[in-house]
Amino acid sequence: MNFFEARNIWKSYAAHQALKDVTISVPEQSVYGLLGPNGAGKTTLIRIINQITAADRGEVLIGGKPLRPEHIHIIGYLPEERGLYKKMKVGEQALYLTRLKGIPRGEAEKRLKIWFKKFDILHWWNKKVEELSKGMQQKVQFIVTVLHKPKLLIFDEPFSGFDPINTQLLKEEILALRDEGATIIFSTHNMASVEEICDDIALIHRSEKILEGKVSEIRRRFSEQQYAIELMTEKTVDEIRPEGCKTLSAERDNGLVRLRVELTTADQPNHLLQELMKLGEIKHFHEIMPGMNDIFIRLVNENNPAKNNQSI
Amino acid sequence: MNKIWLIIQREYLTRVKKRSFIIMTILGPLLMAGVMILPVYLSQKSDKVYQLLVVDETGLFTDRIRDTRSLQFTSTEDPIAKARERARAERMDGVLYIMRESVTRVSAPIFFETQIGISNIEYIRSELQNILDEVQLLSEFGISKQELDTRKVRVNVGLIDNQTDSIGNPVELSILSLASGLVIYFFIFMFGSLVMRGVIEEKTSRIVEVIISSVRPFQLMMGKIIGVAMVGLTQFLLWIVFTMVIVGFVSVAFPESFSPDNLMQQQFTPPGNGVIPGENLAINPDVNPFLEGVYSLLDRIPLVSILFAFLFYFLFGYLMYSAMFAAIGSAVDNEADTQQFMLPVTIPMIFAIVMSSFIMNNPQGPVAFWLSIIPFTSPITMMMRIPFGVPLWELGLSMASLLLAFLVMTWLAGKIYRTGILMYGKKPTYRELWKWIRYSG
Numbered sequence: 001m002n003f004f005e006a007r008n009i010w011k012s013y014a015a016h017q018a019l020k021d022v023t024i025s026v027p028e029q030s031v032y033g034l035l036g037p038n039g040a041g042k043t044t045l046i047r048i049i050n051q052i053t054a055a056d057r058g059e060v061l062i063g064g065k066p067l068r069p070e071h072i073h074i075i076g077y078l079p080e081e082r083g084l085y086k087k088m089k090v091g092e093q094a095l096y097l098t099r100l101k102g103i104p105r106g107e108a109e110k111r112l113k114i115w116f117k118k119f120d121i122l123h124w125w126n127k128k129v130e131e132l133s134k135g136m137q138q139k140v141q142f143i144v145t146v147l148h149k150p151k152l153l154i155f156d157e158p159f160s161g162f163d164p165i166n167t168q169l170l171k172e173e174i175l176a177l178r179d180e181g182a183t184i185i186f187s188t189h190n191m192a193s194v195e196e197i198c199d200d201i202a203l204i205h206r207s208e209k210i211l212e213g214k215v216s217e218i219r220r221r222f223s224e225q226q227y228a229i230e231l232m233t234e235k236t237v238d239e240i241r242p243e244g245c246k247t248l249s250a251e252r253d254n255g256l257v258r259l260r261v262e263l264t265t266a267d268q269p270n271h272l273l274q275e276l277m278k279l280g281e282i283k284h285f286h287e288i289m290p291g292m293n294d295i296f297i298r299l300v301n302e303n304n305p306a307k308n309n310q311s312i
Numbered sequence: 313m314n315k316i317w318l319i320i321q322r323e324y325l326t327r328v329k330k331r332s333f334i335i336m337t338i339l340g341p342l343l344m345a346g347v348m349i350l351p352v353y354l355s356q357k358s359d360k361v362y363q364l365l366v367v368d369e370t371g372l373f374t375d376r377i378r379d380t381r382s383l384q385f386t387s388t389e390d391p392i393a394k395a396r397e398r399a400r401a402e403r404m405d406g407v408l409y410i411m412r413e414s415v416t417r418v419s420a421p422i423f424f425e426t427q428i429g430i431s432n433i434e435y436i437r438s439e440l441q442n443i444l445d446e447v448q449l450l451s452e453f454g455i456s457k458q459e460l461d462t463r464k465v466r467v468n469v470g471l472i473d474n475q476t477d478s479i480g481n482p483v484e485l486s487i488l489s490l491a492s493g494l495v496i497y498f499f500i501f502m503f504g505s506l507v508m509r510g511v512i513e514e515k516t517s518r519i520v521e522v523i524i525s526s527v528r529p530f531q532l533m534m535g536k537i538i539g540v541a542m543v544g545l546t547q548f549l550l551w552i553v554f555t556m557v558i559v560g561f562v563s564v565a566f567p568e569s570f571s572p573d574n575l576m577q578q579q580f581t582p583p584g585n586g587v588i589p590g591e592n593l594a595i596n597p598d599v600n601p602f603l604e605g606v607y608s609l610l611d612r613i614p615l616v617s618i619l620f621a622f623l624f625y626f627l628f629g630y631l632m633y634s635a636m637f638a639a640i641g642s643a644v645d646n647e648a649d650t651q652q653f654m655l656p657v658t659i660p661m662i663f664a665i666v667m668s669s670f671i672m673n674n675p676q677g678p679v680a681f682w683l684s685i686i687p688f689t690s691p692i693t694m695m696m697r698i699p700f701g702v703p704l705w706e707l708g709l710s711m712a713s714l715l716l717a718f719l720v721m722t723w724l725a726g727k728i729y730r731t732g733i734l735m736y737g738k739k740p741t742y743r744e745l746w747k748w749i750r751y752s753g
Contacts, residue, residue: 014747050525052734077525081736083518088326099318100526141522 233280323539511641629691
């Protein structure tokens with residue numbers, strides 16, 4: 001079941017068309033990646049979901065119901081452009097932002113203390129925000145975003161400004177939130193993290209959605225039938241030319257030959273294996289799945305008018 | 313509603329807790345007292361002696377008016393027109409022209425060359441009254457004190473500008489008028505820029521998008537404006553309280569000058585109240601002339617109505633201007649970029665200040681009227697006019713037009729603000745601001 005749906009969203013600013021008939025469906029309790037180059041319209045879509053701006057046309061549904069002002073309380077939003085009041089104390093500010101989401105003071109304080117303990121930052125409570133590093137501020141912002149236990153979480157570039165250790169911590173927390181029942185929309189340029197935590201993605205380019213689906217399916221769909229092979233053999237590199245495929249690269253490392261091949265006859269890995277068995281002892285054989293990074297670059301370039309190719 | 317209250321609270325508390333607020337709260341009353349007292353103090357201190365020619369058509373007062381430390385009277389037999397010319401030519405300060413206006417009234421306009429203070433006017437009035445009472449008692453022999461009260465001839469003293477023939481006002485009124493105008497200007501500017509800086513701070517610290525995912529931009533804007541307004545009112549009220557504490561302290565320190573008897577005597581000198589008239593001096597020579605000057609100033613002027621008018625014009629002038637300031641803050645990325653937009657917003661206020669002396673010279677003229685009706689100048693101009701008295705309908709019209717302008721400007725500002733706070737990078741042009749106003753949703 002889809003927890004969140006945006007149907008045929010159109011939005012334009014003065015001379016600029018920001019979204020053109022965009023439809024996305026986010027399954028309940030999943031992490032949904034919203035991908036696209038800068039200026040594609042992701043932030044506009046996210047702002048429409050947060051009711052910061054309104055769509056010209058189209059429908060937004062949360063839990064099957066049209067978007068209403070009260071939905072603010074079940075949405076948690078970590079914007080890309082985010083910050084805190086510099087002169088305010090950390091605890092005071094976290095309380096303020098949580099109370100703005102409709103959580104009463106006592107409850108907000110209790111939950112904040114739990115999260116601050118969890119992130120081991122309780123001693124920051126009375127510090128001024130300007131005394132914290134950027135990464136530290138981001139931690140506080142993350143906590144404030146999830147504190148009202150939103151059913152729908154929207155993260156726009158959540159990892160920017162985090163060191164690898166804290167990025168890992170954050171990923172784990174995001175996945176934990178999903179497992180506890182939250183539905184997450186996740187916008188990023190970091191394709192490695194998309195492969196790691198997204199269940200589904202949509203790719204928005206030039207105000208239009210050009211791809212949507214499960215990450216695993218998409219990667220399979222864009223598979224180029226390439227395989228990485230390691231073979232124990234005495235034959236020379238030139239002698240290893242299995243049938244039905246094109247050798248992309250081959251190199252010898254002592255007794256080991258590393259090959260990279262592309263199947264030319266569609267979908268015949270077993271046939272290839274048989275060929276290889278005749279040539280030597282197979283140490284390693286696996287299909288090279290395309291990375292989201294490659295798919296992203298390929299699709300975006302394919303969808304650019306030729307004359308604009310250089311500028312990307 | 314709950315949320316806007318949270319925003320107001322935050323805006324209010326963070327500012328009230330600041331050191332600068334506490335310093336201003338302490339310095340303010342000293343500054344204000346200084347602005348009000350200094351001119352009076354200087355005029356008392358300056359040994360200025362007013363030289364007045366006396367033209368007495370009644371013949372009752374000639375050579376009977378006694379000089380004081382600051383007033384010297386010279387009788388003349390010249391007709392009034394000649395006396396006025398003479399005053400101008402001989403650089404005297406004015407002509408006191410005494411004439412019998414009706415059976416029960418003596419009129420005594422002062423054609424002044426130099427502005428004259430309330431305490432001197434009050435002295436002349438009571439001196440003339442005392443002489444008249446004495447004359448009545450002597451001439452209508454046997455008249456009792458009670459009878460005198462009913463058949464009494466009253467003295468009116470007025471001010472006429474010897475140069476322009478326009479009705480003049482005591483110098484204190486002009487000071488108060490200018491001071492109220494300046495204070496309003498200062499308040500609107502100070503708290504308006506506080507709002508603007510707050511908006512810019514939210515924008516540059518990038519917290520604004522976090523907040524408007526919880527509240528509407530308009531709520532954030534109004535919360536800030538109202539929060540800062542409450543800071544301003546708090547400061548204003550504290551200033552009044554502190555000023556009263558200072559006055560209270562002074563009155564304890566100089567009990568003679570402030571004793572109730574003394575005040576009664578000064579304010580309602582009932583002529584011929586059983587004391588020999590000549591000895592019934594309105595002005596107690598023992599009274600510290602400096603404090604006495606301040607006191608008569610406070611006594612004469614409708615302070616309460618000025619205070620209420622001030623609160624209204626401060627509040628709504630501020631609300632209207634701070635909405636514009638908020639819109640400016642939302643449109644730019646840093647304070648340096650505000651200049652371009654600040655100029656057209658501040659020009660009307662500066663214009664009102666520039667016109668101040670013109671308005672004080674002619675507080676009922678058409679320029680004063682229109683500037684006090686147009687909402688962009690009315691908070692300052694109307695405050696300048698009020699000490700001189702303003703017809704009620706003009707006050708009502710001015711207030712209504714300010715209210716209306718406040719609603720319209722807030723609505724427009726809200727539209728600019730809503731778009732502006734999410735725009736980073738290039739500085740917008742006026743054309744773009746106009747586009748933002750027309751955006752829907």
